[in-house]
Every structure is written in C-alpha cells, then in structure tokens.
Amino acid sequence: MTSSAIDPVELARCRRRVFLALFTALAVALHTLEFLLPAPAPWFRLGFANILTLCALFLFDGRAAWTLSLARVLVGSLILGNLFAPGFFLSLAGAVAATALMTGAREMFGARLGPVGASALGAVGHALGQLLVAWLLLVRHDGLWLLLPFFLLLSLATGLLNGFAAALLIDAVRGHRAFARPAAQDAPP
Amino acid sequence: MPLNRPLIVVLLLVLLAALALVKRGGREAELREGRILLGTLVEIQVPRGDRAARDAVTAAFAEMARIEALMSPHRPDSDVARLSAAEESLEVAPDTAEVFALGLDVAARSAGAFDLTLGRLKALWDLEGDNPRVPDDAEIAAALEGIGPGALRLDGRWVSKARPDLAVDLGGIAKGYAIDRAIAVLAGAGIEQASVNAGGDLRLLGSRGARPWRIGIRHPRSAEELLATLELSGRAVVTSGDYERFFEVDGRRYHHIFDPRSGYPASACQSVTLVADSAMLADALATAVFVLGPEKGLALLTEFPGVEALIVAADGATHATPGLAELKR
Amino acid sequence: MIAALWRRMTVLDRFIVALLLLGVLASFAVLGRQPAGARVLVERDGRLLFSAPLGEARRVALPGPLGDTLLEIADGRARILSSPCPHKVCMGMGGVFRRGELIACIPNRLIISIEGGADQGSPAYDLLSH
Incomplete structure (x- = not known):
C-alpha cells in the first residue's frame, strides 16, 4: 500500500476530520451511557467523555477540543431528549468551563502540560461550572455549596483516572499507522 | 497493556450497580405516611406495620383525594x-x-x-x-x-x-369531612387505632396503645409553647388560628378567617380549638366560634352537646367550655 | 497503577494536581462538617410545603409536576425513597441530616433542606393541633 501520491497536508486534514468525527461519536456514546448508568450520587458523574476531548486537544489543538465538547453536549442531549432542559444547561456549563480551562492551560504551558494535569483541571472546572449554573438557574439555596467539597474531591479523582486513560489512548493513537508519516508507511509490514 | 477489556467493563458495571444498591433496607414498627392533599400535609398514623394496615392507609388517602376532587374550588369539574x-x-x-x-x-x-x-x-x-x-x-x-x-x-x-352569582366555598368544612371519611375507611378496614392529621386538624381512632392520645394545642402567639395538652380517644380536634395563613400590609396582619358580616378577617379571637366527635362539625364550629368571639361562641356551643372548646380571645384571655378541664392532662 | 499514573504525569501535571488537592482540602475545611440539624423543610418554588422534626420517623408523598416523590425521615436522616424524575439524582443524594444540607429534585421542583440546631428531644404530645 502506498500513499506517497497523496499530498501530506491534505492527508493530515483528512485524518483530522475522520478522527474528530470518530472521537465525537465516541464521546456522545459515553456521554449518553453515563446518564443511563445508575448514579449513586448526583456528583457521581465519571466524565468519560472528557477522555475524547483530551485526545482532540493533545492530538490536534484547542479548536478541535472545543468543537468536540460542544458537539458532544448538543448531540448527547438530543439523544437523551433533554435539549434546553435543566440537565442540558448543567452539561453545557460543565463542558464549557472544563474546555476553557483545558485549552487555556494547554495554550499557556504547551508541552509542559500532560493529559493528566489537563484532565484534573478540566474535571474540577466541570464541577465548578455545573455547581455555579445549578445555583444560578435552579437552586437558589446556599446549602448547595455544602456539596462543593465532595463534588470537587470526586471530580479530582475521576479527572486523574480519565487523564490516565486519555494518556494511554493518545499514545496508542499516535503509534497507530494512520498517524504515522506517509514515508514510514512505505516500509513493508 | 495486557488488560482484559471486557472483564474490566463488566467489573466496572458490577461496581456501579453495587454502589447504586448500597443503602437499602429498614424496618418499621409504626406506619406514619403523609401526602399533600387539600392544600396541606395530611398524615395518617397507624401503630401497625403490616400489609393490611398499609393498604388501609393507601385507601384512606385515596378517599381523601376523592373528597378533594369533589369540593376543591380550584378544580373546574368539582x-x-x-x-x-x-x-x-x-x-x-x-x-x-x-x-x-x-x-x-x-x-x-x-x-x-x-x-x-x-x-x-x-x-x-x-x-x-x-x-x-x-x-x-x-x-x-x-x-x-x-x-x-x-x-x-x-x-x-x-x-x-338564591342568586346566580353566588360562589360557594367549603373551605371551613371540607377538610373536616375528608378527615372523617379517612377515619371511616380505616375503621372499615379493621384498623382499631389511628390518627388522621390534616395540617393540625385531626381525628383519632381508638387510643394510642394502652393510653389515650395526647394532643398538644399550639399557643397562638408562640409556636414553641403549648396552650394545653388534651388526652383523647376517638375524637376530633380542630384549631382555627389567625397565625395559620396571613399576609401583612403596612404592619397590619390579614388572616384567612373572614367575618361574613364585615368582609374583613375576624378579629375577636386569636385561636379557637374545638373538640367534637366528627372533624367536620369541629371544623365548622371552630370557624363559627372564631367569628362570633368567646361569649357568643360559647353560647352557641351550648346547643351542641359533647362539644368542647378552648378559645384565646383577641386580648389573650383564654375561655373554655366547662367540660374541657376533664380532657386536660 | 498509581506508579504508572505518576510516570505519566509531567512535572507541571504534578504541580497542578497538588494545587487542586490543596484547594479541595481547603473547601472541606471551609464548608464541611456542619452540626446535625433538627427539622426537615420541604419547599417548592420558594414556598414551604411543610416541615417536620428530623427525630420522628415518617414517610411523605410529595406531589410534583411529574408525580409523587416519596420522602422518608428515619433514623434522624431524610432521604428520597422513590421519585418519578428521569435520572433519580435526588435518590442518589442519600440521607441528609446536617444543618444546611439539602436534597434537590429539580425535575419535580422540590427542595428538601435541614435547618435548626440540636434536636430538642421528643415532645410531651403525640400530635399537635394548630
């Protein structure tokens, strides 16, 4: 199999599109799955979908991460049937806060920031964003902030695990033939 | 990494299911169930926890909901x-x-x-x-x-x-009737001891175990204080007070018991507690006495044998029917 | 696994995680550990539906736009036994008993909160007429 005839820039663009679509589909699936799982506590959201946002951020760039996370929330809530319902705004707020923190940190620190650190930041941002919007829109009750410590602790833990999973996935995808340079693909299998 | 992925997924699902199932179980010696009906919290208490008692309580709530559907002014088909x-x-x-x-x-x-x-x-x-x-x-x-x-x-x-534009309101009596019906359903199901409490208006069935029920009467000016404690078996107690539902304008308090003569909230009493055999009668009489005031109210009650009352007049003085002292603990 | 996780983190990652952990601990110190409350308040749209002492066992069906949410007060805790809302988040919140704690069932528009200081002990009556 040879792909030397294909323009490498065109190949990279195409690869990006295909992978982003794949990541988005996976993120939507995980987003939906998580809502269907029995949650023993409201702050018990595992945030698996963020693994894919991290992949987009580290394999491509911040724009890819934004596209993915917003598409994930929109399509996910279309599937769950809660578009523009309170749950949707909570998801949106969490996703926006998380993505803003992650892309911002990546912009600031570049390669010094790893997926685990970005994920931890994103998870905590997600928790804060959700709680803030819940307080603003839904429950104007100060008792809500008593949940914050538990919310944060749990999000930090899941953030670390998701970051770890994302790191593994990013390495796996980077090592995949589809991500290898065209020249390398000329070598016999 | 040599991870067996399907196994991990299964383990994760099992873990989540286990977490969701944590905190189950519990035991009950006494049934105490509540429901929001007739615009207030209605609670039924039965000192039994068996299936038959549970079914009777459910049936009693259903009966009260039926009465509400008949007599609520807010339902167009009532x-x-x-x-x-x-x-x-x-x-x-x-x-x-x-x-x-x-x-x-x-x-x-x-x-x-x-x-x-x-x-x-x-x-x-x-x-x-x-x-x-x-x-x-x-x-x-x-x-x-x-x-x-x-x-x-x-x-x-x-x-x-008499006039087409008359608007009917059973607010001062429908709740009492619903309580009576709930007690009738419970008694009909073989329950011997129970209480039905609709937001502080209540009726008892039998006694509470070996002793009578103890009913605290709230002080109209202090929620922490009791005016009296009555010992009763199988009767109804209804209190009408100016502190229950009210709003304030320019420092004046307007409560929910109206004097039909003036069209304003009645001002002769702070609270009236009625003890009678039926909650419907107690409910209606509590409102009547509240509007009439202590003297005329007590005079009216002489026409109703077996009915006792404890009245706090507007000046804070308490008045009672002669038989009330025997009920006090 | 911890070691693998540690190796996957850059120096900056470790710094960020440590900082976040510190923040979480600080939030626990500031917001955590309220003393146990005395009463359960149930509100809808800012209106008090009813309140009951935390010390008395009872079950209350609370009607909402979606149907009845079943509240249980038992063993000094308030919790939701069943609810018609889609995600059962309120049920997952478990039992609350500390002052200021709350259970919110947003789809069924209910807020259940705990208020007041230590329980006053059982009253001298079975029922209160008011």
Whole structure:
C-alpha cells in the first residue's frame, strides 16, 4: 500500500476530520451511557467523555477540543431528549468551563502540560461550572455549596483516572499507522 | 497493556450497580405516611406495620383525594366549582350533599357567622393565591351582596342558589369531612387505632396503645409553647388560628378567617380549638366560634352537646367550655 | 497503577494536581462538617410545603409536576425513597441530616433542606393541633 501520491497536508486534514468525527461519536456514546448508568450520587458523574476531548486537544489543538465538547453536549442531549432542559444547561456549563480551562492551560504551558494535569483541571472546572449554573438557574439555596467539597474531591479523582486513560489512548493513537508519516508507511509490514 | 477489556467493563458495571444498591433496607414498627392533599400535609398514623394496615392507609388517602376532587374550588369539574358556575340549582354527589346539610345547619344556628357562600370574597382577597391584597370597600360590599345562610337551599341532593352569582366555598368544612371519611375507611378496614392529621386538624381512632392520645394545642402567639395538652380517644380536634395563613400590609396582619358580616378577617379571637366527635362539625364550629368571639361562641356551643372548646380571645384571655378541664392532662 | 499514573504525569501535571488537592482540602475545611440539624423543610418554588422534626420517623408523598416523590425521615436522616424524575439524582443524594444540607429534585421542583440546631428531644404530645 502506498500513499506517497497523496499530498501530506491534505492527508493530515483528512485524518483530522475522520478522527474528530470518530472521537465525537465516541464521546456522545459515553456521554449518553453515563446518564443511563445508575448514579449513586448526583456528583457521581465519571466524565468519560472528557477522555475524547483530551485526545482532540493533545492530538490536534484547542479548536478541535472545543468543537468536540460542544458537539458532544448538543448531540448527547438530543439523544437523551433533554435539549434546553435543566440537565442540558448543567452539561453545557460543565463542558464549557472544563474546555476553557483545558485549552487555556494547554495554550499557556504547551508541552509542559500532560493529559493528566489537563484532565484534573478540566474535571474540577466541570464541577465548578455545573455547581455555579445549578445555583444560578435552579437552586437558589446556599446549602448547595455544602456539596462543593465532595463534588470537587470526586471530580479530582475521576479527572486523574480519565487523564490516565486519555494518556494511554493518545499514545496508542499516535503509534497507530494512520498517524504515522506517509514515508514510514512505505516500509513493508 | 495486557488488560482484559471486557472483564474490566463488566467489573466496572458490577461496581456501579453495587454502589447504586448500597443503602437499602429498614424496618418499621409504626406506619406514619403523609401526602399533600387539600392544600396541606395530611398524615395518617397507624401503630401497625403490616400489609393490611398499609393498604388501609393507601385507601384512606385515596378517599381523601376523592373528597378533594369533589369540593376543591380550584378544580373546574368539582361540585363546588360547578355549583358556583351554575345559574340556579345543581344535583351534587351524596358526599357534597352531606357537607352542605351540616354546613347549612351550622350557618343557620350561628346566624351566618359560619358561611358557605364566601367564594367571591375569598377570591377577592386571594389569600391562598400568589398575590393577596386588601380590597377596597366597594369591592367588599359587592362580594358580600346576597350571601348568608338563606342564600343556599338543600333539597335531597339538589342545591339551589338564591342568586346566580353566588360562589360557594367549603373551605371551613371540607377538610373536616375528608378527615372523617379517612377515619371511616380505616375503621372499615379493621384498623382499631389511628390518627388522621390534616395540617393540625385531626381525628383519632381508638387510643394510642394502652393510653389515650395526647394532643398538644399550639399557643397562638408562640409556636414553641403549648396552650394545653388534651388526652383523647376517638375524637376530633380542630384549631382555627389567625397565625395559620396571613399576609401583612403596612404592619397590619390579614388572616384567612373572614367575618361574613364585615368582609374583613375576624378579629375577636386569636385561636379557637374545638373538640367534637366528627372533624367536620369541629371544623365548622371552630370557624363559627372564631367569628362570633368567646361569649357568643360559647353560647352557641351550648346547643351542641359533647362539644368542647378552648378559645384565646383577641386580648389573650383564654375561655373554655366547662367540660374541657376533664380532657386536660 | 498509581506508579504508572505518576510516570505519566509531567512535572507541571504534578504541580497542578497538588494545587487542586490543596484547594479541595481547603473547601472541606471551609464548608464541611456542619452540626446535625433538627427539622426537615420541604419547599417548592420558594414556598414551604411543610416541615417536620428530623427525630420522628415518617414517610411523605410529595406531589410534583411529574408525580409523587416519596420522602422518608428515619433514623434522624431524610432521604428520597422513590421519585418519578428521569435520572433519580435526588435518590442518589442519600440521607441528609446536617444543618444546611439539602436534597434537590429539580425535575419535580422540590427542595428538601435541614435547618435548626440540636434536636430538642421528643415532645410531651403525640400530635399537635394548630
């Protein structure tokens, strides 16, 4: 199999599109799955979908991460049937806060920031964003902030695990033939 | 990494299911179930936890919901709403007719202090609604026009109105009737001891174990204090107080028990507690006595044997029927 | 696994995680550990539906736009036994008993909160007429 005839820039663009679509589909699936799982506590959201946002951020760039996370929330809530319902705004707020923190940190620190650190930041941002919007829109009750410590602790833990999973996935995808340079693909299998 | 992925997924699902199932179980020696009905929290207590008791409590709540559906002015298909909309007369359900029979009797004997035709006046003040207000004199005069004990007539199951614009309100009596019906359902299901408490208006079935029920009467000016504690078996206790539902304008308090003569909240009493065999009678009489004030109220009660009352007048003095002292603990 | 996780983190990652952990601990110190409350308040749209002492066992069906949410008060805790809302988040919140704690069932528009200081002990009556 040879792909030397294909323009490498065109190949990279195409690869990006295909992978982003794949990541988005996976993120939507995980987003939906998580809502269907029995949650023993409201702050018990595992945030698996963020693994894919991290992949987009580290394999491509911040724009890819934004596209993915917003598409994930929109399509996910279309599937769950809660578009523009309170749950949707909570998801949106969490996703926006998380993505803003992650892309911002990546912009600031570049390669010094790893997926685990970005994920931890994103998870905590997600928790804060959700709680803030819940307080603003839904429950104007100060008792809500008593949940914050538990919310944060749990999000930090899941953030670390998701970051770890994302790191593994990013390495796996980077090592995949589809991500290898065209020249390398000329070598016999 | 040599991870067996399907296994991990299965383990994760099992873990989540286990977390979701944590915190189950529990035991109950006594049933205490509540439901929001008739605009208040209704609680039924039965000192048994078995299946039959549970079913009886469910049936009692269903009966109360049926009564609410008949007598709520907020439901367009209720007897009360249909009667208010009717031009002259209307055939009502047997339950509604029973409530009208007793209500009209108390209305006549209290010379209109208790009244079933305050629908327009209550709608005007909108005390139960979101925007209560003090109406002006002309509005009140219009709302009082044509009301009174003679404005309604009951003939079998037919209720007829003297004027097409009369709006009926069973607020001072329907709750008592619903309590009575719930007790009847519980007793019919073989329950020997129970209490039905609808937001502080209650009726008892039997005693509480080996001793009578102890009923605390709230002090009208201090929620922490008790006016008295009564020991009762199988009777009804209803308290009407000016502290229950009210709103304030310019430092003045407007509560929910209206004097049909003035169209304003009645001002002779702070609270009236009635003890009677039926909650419906206690409910109607508590309102009547509250409007009449302590002296006239106690005079009215001499016509009702077996009924006891504890009254706190507007000046804070307490008055009681002679038989009340025997019920005190 | 911890070691693998540690190796996957850059120096900056470790710094960020440590900082976040510190923040979480600080939030626990500031917001955590309220003393146990005395009463359960149930509100809808800012209106008090009812309140009951935390010390008395009872079950209450609370009607909402979606149907009845079943509240249980038992063993000094309040919790939701069943609810018609889609995600059962309120049920997952478990039992609350500390002052200021709350259970919110947003789809069914209910807020259940705990208020007041230590329980006053059982009253001298079975029922209160008011």
